[in-house]
Amino acid sequence: MDTRPVVRRGVPEGSEGRVAALYWEAFGRKLGAALNPPDKARAFLAAHLHLDRGVTALVDGEVAGVAGYQLDGRGLTGGGAADVLAAYGVLRGLPRLALLALLERRAADRELVMDGIAVAPERRGTGIGGLLLREVAAVAAEAGCRRIRLDVIDVNPRARALYERHGFVAVHTEKTPYLRDLMGFGAATTMHRPVTAADFPHGQEAR
Numbered sequence: 001m002d003t004r005p006v007v008r009r010g011v012p013e014g015s016e017g018r019v020a021a022l023y024w025e026a027f028g029r030k031l032g033a034a035l036n037p038p039d040k041a042r043a044f045l046a047a048h049l050h051l052d053r054g055v056t057a058l059v060d061g062e063v064a065g066v067a068g069y070q071l072d073g074r075g076l077t078g079g080g081a082a083d084v085l086a087a088y089g090v091l092r093g094l095p096r097l098a099l100l101a102l103l104e105r106r107a108a109d110r111e112l113v114m115d116g117i118a119v120a121p122e123r124r125g126t127g128i129g130g131l132l133l134r135e136v137a138a139v140a141a142e143a144g145c146r147r148i149r150l151d152v153i154d155v156n157p158r159a160r161a162l163y164e165r166h167g168f169v170a171v172h173t174e175k176t177p178y179l180r181d182l183m184g185f186g187a188a189t190t191m192h193r194p195v196t197a198a199d200f201p202h203g204q205e206a207r
Helices: 016-035 038-047 081-088 090-103 128-142 157-165 177-183
Strands: 006-009 054-059 062-070 111-119 147-153 169-175 187-194
Touching: 006 128, 016 038, 016 062, 016 090, 016 111, 016 177, 038 081, 054 128, 062 128, 081 090, 090 177, 111 128, 111 157, 128 147, 128 157, 147 157, 157 187
Parallel strands: 111 147
Antiparallel strands: 006 054, 054 062, 062 111, 147 187, 169 187
8 A cells, every 4th residue: 555645736536525624624723714614624625626726635545635725716625605605504604704804815917826725634743744835835836826825723723834944934923812702813914925936847837
């Protein structure tokens, strides 16, 4: 059995449930107030994934990690207002939309925004996160982006350390104490990483 990760662009069809479970395991604390209960949240995420807005790491054919990104107005995790209201009802759906709006981030011109990285617990510490980041950087380079942006919350120092090792620099921290009890974090730091010629896959040239 080959346990070396293979990184591919896109989410393989049929693995939506697996990806949704990984995302929920990684970000459920932050998304819980808007999408709980967990079973319903995972089903909602799986039903509204944009499969072409992620890169995945496969180990023995199974998704072991995923990195989502926003490009051209579309991100890995989808589902608009109508979808939320249809899934949760109007009375319960409206406050959920307000919470989701607090987490929304729009990309600037020539900017790729990362939605985050989720790696299976048993695969953490094996280099998958770095492989995913490098592939996202290649996507950004090919799309003509000049930088990659992401936000990392204060209760996830391990993720921040990973990003810093791969060239991301903190540019701004927004304190959100009003979200600590509701979503489990009290500050979010925006980090940037420039896209360089080295990010292009071998044999390709920068635009």
